[in-house]
Amino acid sequence: MPSPSHSPYTDASGPAAEAVGALGVPAFSPLYQQIKGLILQSLQSGEWKPGEVILSENDLAARYRVSQGTVRKAIDELSSEHLLVRRQGKGTFVATHAEQQVQYRFLRLMPDPGQEHLTALAERRMIDCKRVRASAELARLLGLRAGDALIQVRRVLAFGGVPTILEDIWLPGSSFKGLTLERLQDWRGPMYAMFESEFGVRMVRAQEQVRAVMPDPTQAEWLELAGPTPLLNVERVAYTYNDAPMEVRRGLYRTDRHHYFNTLN
């Protein structure tokens, strides 16, 4: 393992041992990337759960026999991916959706200027939660086979009494056994926080596709639309650790008092 007297590059032992690519070509992978992978494994295996402290940088450095700076760089990346959260003086924590500050981290619908008071008046109406079979399309998105068991949830989010979001959510039945309408209704806090504590599934990343659509009559009824109203159709696939898809969600958003917000860097 790395030690002061020899270079980490020429040393084939330690955590870097099998850094060899598919073709036998030595695929160079920096030490800190390998450390990052090891920490990631510990997160996936549940060694540290959402909200908990992980080992200190010094302890991790000792565990992996590398310098603190190398551990630090690994944590830097995990932290910028929102998998870990650093708190100076306290430690490094596993990120969670159950924090006041980052609630609804994935919801990009914001109140228009002058409508900010609506956020405080949010109200969730759980409509349905049932077992269904995966269509070809849903199976493809979730990496399953058509016909596999899914759980489908339907709900409405209202702001200031105005139904604004109609959502259908599909989850792999195998990972969410025992999810019922009642448990959803009783839960306080973000749904993704419930997934963490009740099912051990942490959503880490998501992709959305947005289109403009006209609602069908059923959808219009749930949103209590008076006349024909164009809506945003937001299709989301959410991923856990190691980029495994774990949720598909289709939301219909009213945008007369809200807008979908995005920052381009």
Add this chain to the structure above:
Amino acid sequence: MPSPSHSPYTDASGPAAEAVGALGVPAFSPLYQQIKGLILQSLQSGEWKPGEVILSENDLAARYRVSQGTVRKAIDELSSEHLLVRRQGKGTFVATHAEQQVQYRFLRLMPDPGQEHLTALAERRMIDCKRVRASAELARLLGLRAGDALIQVRRVLAFGGVPTILEDIWLPGSSFKGLTLERLQDWRGPMYAMFESEFGVRMVRAQEQVRAVMPDPTQAEWLELAGPTPLLNVERVAYTYNDAPMEVRRGLYRTDRHHYFNTLN
């Protein structure tokens, strides 16, 4: 200035000299943040132009009398904000919109699966470029006064012969003197690349608000819509260095063969 024998924290000379907050409270600001600010100033002042190499890390370290590691951390952040681009073995370059790889970095409309061929068939139709006066709304967004001179550009983007995007663009007249329809039509490449090389304005960041709307008859005509079609209304404010707003843009996007794409982290 910092040197091996004394701590950078207790040294009040060098680039860190006036790190004192508004209330006389010593507002601690890390050295690398100050270096970052100094590099940012050089970018704003045009010492290095988009596409050019900047000083090497060693040279910057010498210039600012800090270690290479500190310069490195400053460049790390500027690089993650897409203001600089590192190329191993070659140097660090000022980011530009005039690169093949990152063309249309801010355009989030993507072809639907099976429609990817459309991207190659893009076609721009410049419609209009005229001087107007800022409305109260536009003035607010651009940090100007109502009535100030603006340049308004209207154009259509078509894919595979289908008009898909109708855009209105507003620019501060003071920064874009001499922008004409003809120059826009003659320009090959991204509009933001033209802003860089012709007007010295580099767009660095942008925010978008997306809503679902029905087009008015004029808009429907430009997009050659047969019947009533809901569209995405995308309002963008783009910013240069130091977060100064330099462009407002309203786009109407057809989403029957395309979608607005977003990644949530």
Add this chain to the structure above:
DNA sequence: CAGTGGTCTAGACCACTGG
């Protein structure tokens, strides 16, 4: 080959938290 960015280390000290 020299020059650039990229990685890794070891050690020192600062800023923050909590007992």
Add this chain to the structure above:
DNA sequence: CAGTGGTCTAGACCACTGC
């Protein structure tokens, strides 16, 4: 006060580029 993350340095060496 000890323990945590955060900053800074100096030096060594690797990976990549182009002459």
